[in-house]
Amino acid sequence: MPIYYPDILDQGTKPRTFRYGDKDVMLYALGIGLGADPMNETELAFVYEKGLKVVPTAATVLAGRGTSEPLPTPEGHRPSMPNYLMLVHGEQKVELHRPLPTEGAFTTESRTIGAYDKGKDKGAVLVSQTIWRDETGEKVATLTGSSFCRADGGFGGPAEGAPEPHPTPTRAPDKSVDIATREDQALLYRLNGDRNPLHSDPESAKRSGFPRPILHGLCTYGITCRAVLQEIVDWDSDRIASHEARFSAPVFPGDTITVDLWVDGPVISFEARVKERGATVIKNGKTVLRT
Incomplete structure (x- = not known):
């Protein structure tokens, strides 16, 4: 339909x-x-x-x-x-x-x-x-x-007007942090409710074009929030008013995620990458802090 x-x-x-x-x-x-x-x-x-x-x-x-x-x-x-x-x-x-x-x-x-x-x-x-x-x-x-x-274009709606992604600063990051993921991390994260077999079943992952199950995108998203907690607000979770990001590539359980952070007052920009594979996995990230 x-x-x-x-x-x-x-x-x-x-x-x-x-x-x-x-x-x-x-x-x-x-x-x-x-x-x-x-x-x-x-x-x-x-x-x-x-x-x-x-x-x-x-x-x-x-x-x-x-x-x-x-x-x-x-x-x-x-x-x-x-x-x-x-x-x-x-x-x-x-x-x-x-x-x-x-x-x-x-x-x-x-x-x-x-x-x-x-x-x-x-x-x-x-x-x-x-x-x-x-x-x-x-x-x-x-x-x-x-x-x-991917399969639903051509329905006659507007082509423009979608929210613009948050621009990433062009200067070097103010902070960078490496966060390792575990080989079994997707098996644990899926217990939060997303039991898509893409994240647990090797055969399902292969049918989707991946060599093995991938980490949930929302798990990677949560890891970027963890980076802000650790590096910016000294683990004071009440200071985070909003957290947004764009997904750009999958993470495999066991990857180490490098989160780059830029600090501009109450606005924290971020991106995440897996250095070993040269892959940027999160783009246009933005956290707004309560002041």
């Missing part, structure tokens, strides 16, 4: 209530590699219930992967269904309207906020937004993501 424009902009989900607790918070932190050294007390604070802290990018998984009931179809609406076999995650942003608590109940709802046609042979870009609200209706977090739909 193709993309229908502008009908797709009316597509969304009804509010869905979810709850998470300290176990979910700790599992996410373990999934992005925190706590590997149990004597490292700064990292221990993210994986142990005593004085527990929340990694801001945990918002990408804490709502779970439960299905949400779609909104009623408006009269005359043509439902869109992109080819998910040809869809890849392009960009992700987490905006926290206040720091995440270690547990709580929230309501989430999602909708498509943009659809851009790059041409019949070039694909399409879809932009979706998910909003968390607390029990009083106040916003807690806004998650915005884009997907590149």
